[in-house]
């Protein structure tokens with residue numbers, strides 16, 4: 182579990198009586214096509230929490246940045262996160278069927294906090310026409326962080342002994358629609374579209390059978406489903422948002438297939454030709470070519486066709502924008518000039534609060550002083566937040582034997598959840614003032630290219646739904662990271678009205694974002710700043726709270 186500079190609050194860890202770590206799998210452009218014939222792409226790539234270095238942890242939300250050109254560091258990260266690891270399932274300890282918790286998962290909801298359906302592209306075409314290649318080119322050009330590639334090959338039926346013998350003689354027809362388990366295919370696609378986790382069979386072309394293990398796949402912003410008969414079933418057609426047919430000359434397909442099946446699928450020349458002439462070719466004419474009529478786009482020459490791929494990518498980007506996946510930018514430009522919502526609870530701006538803000542906002546303040554005054558302010562904010570919970574009258578007897586009409590906090594089960602890393606600075610204070618509190622953590626990083634928040638890690642009490650949750654982040658700018666954390670809590674069945682977002686400083690825009698999406702979430706802060714700049718920094722702001730508190734290097738954007 183990452184702990185960023187948490188040296189000074191060791192006793193907080195006593196409160197981590199939590200359910201096991203929940204984290205997995207694909208980073209940027211994680212791909213799963215679930216077959217083992219050497220398409221050469223991996224599939225699910227776990228990123229353990231320890232692979233998220235402290236230096237790349239999300240800056241506090243007021244300092245999130247968009248860096249337009251893709252840096253060498255970013256390219257490296259994308260590549261390394263797409264490499265195969267030994268056992269993806271090892272890092273997946275729990276996932277319920279409503280939610281998706283993955284390393285680097287970008288928003289799966291829109292500005293209204295509602296879950297958004299992924300955009301599903303179907304790619305159909307003859308064997309070796311270049312479907313997978315086209316899919317990979319689309320993924321590369323899309324450059325969005327969460328794309329899933331699913332192959333129809335995963336759904337080949339399990340063969341009986343007789344069929345298996347036929348397959349070994351190249352006499353089983355793998356190109357007929359009956360060769361596929363269409364029901365399973367529809368079920369998997371539907372679940373992925375709903376953002377649910379699925380177990381997908383892994384197909385082995387050499388043994389003509391399914392592997393004993395399955396591949397875990399998750400919902401995504403874009404799902405690409407490719408295969409020879411993707412357009413065959415009317416039910417599947419209904420699930421596709423865009424239909425692409427890869428139309429490659431038959432001679433080229435045969436040449437590629439010969440090369441591939443001999444080098445990668447354990448076949449010989451004679452066998453490939455026999456299978457091709459007796460089944461592959463006739464089935465293309467009977468079942469595959471006729472489905473070209475369903476295509477929105479026909480791509481001649483497959484992956485070489487840069488113009489077609491560019492057009493597809495443009496369309497997908499437009500659709501993603503319409504679906505509201507580009508969250509932070511939208512949030513930053515919304516709600517300007519609107520009145521503050523009733524759910525906002527601003528600490529009275531007393532000279533004491535102003536004085537503390539003066540210390541922590543001053544760029545000349547030393548780290549020691551910054552920590553000291555931040556801690557005081559955090560304590561006040563947390564106490565204020567607690568005062569908003571219901572209290573019930575209670576009578577106690579004093580040592581003098583006289584009754585005292587008092588008040589007692591009515592809710593017993595309170596959980597503090599910090600948004601790492603800046604929110605972690607608030608954990609000690611909540612433990613100091615709330616005796617039996619439990620602590621959870623959510624790590625959200627800002628993607629330096631897209632500017633979107635990405636979920637990397639979470640650790641929450643098993644029964645979090647039964648708790649009042651105090652969600653803590655030091656500062657809130659657009660509200661994008663806080664929204665993601667709230668969405669995670671809701672996906673864990675925490676009622677919206679049981680969530681309180683507590684922060685030292687919030688931009689007005691951030692308050693609006695949260696209040697619009699989640700009107701029942703109470704928002705507590707000690708100061709409201711009017712603006713954020715084009716880099717999404719709060720103005721006037723505090724600077725990068727995490728860097729100042731933990732003494733880490735400021736980001737290059739901040740220095741400039």
Ligand SMILES: Nc1ncnc2c1ncn2[C@@H]1O[C@H](COP(=O)(O)OP(=O)(O)O)[C@@H](O)[C@H]1O
Nearest residue numbers: 307308309310311312313314437441483484485
């Ligand atoms: N434009 C191309 N030029 C040369 N070889 C290609 C091209 N496109 C694909 N291939 C090769 O042809 C084979 C089949 O391509 P693939 O994309 O896997 O097709 P499909 O998914 O339709 O079966 C692979 O070995 C791939 O490397």
Ligand SMILES: Nc1ccn([C@@H]2O[C@H](COP(=O)(O)O)[C@@H](O)[C@H]2O)c(=O)n1
Nearest residue numbers: 307308309337355356386389408409461
């Ligand atoms: N055991 C199997 C299963 C399928 N095939 C052939 O694979 C082709 C589909 O895969 P593509 O990557 O080419 O789309 C299909 O034409 C089947 O004939 C096989 O040979 N053995």
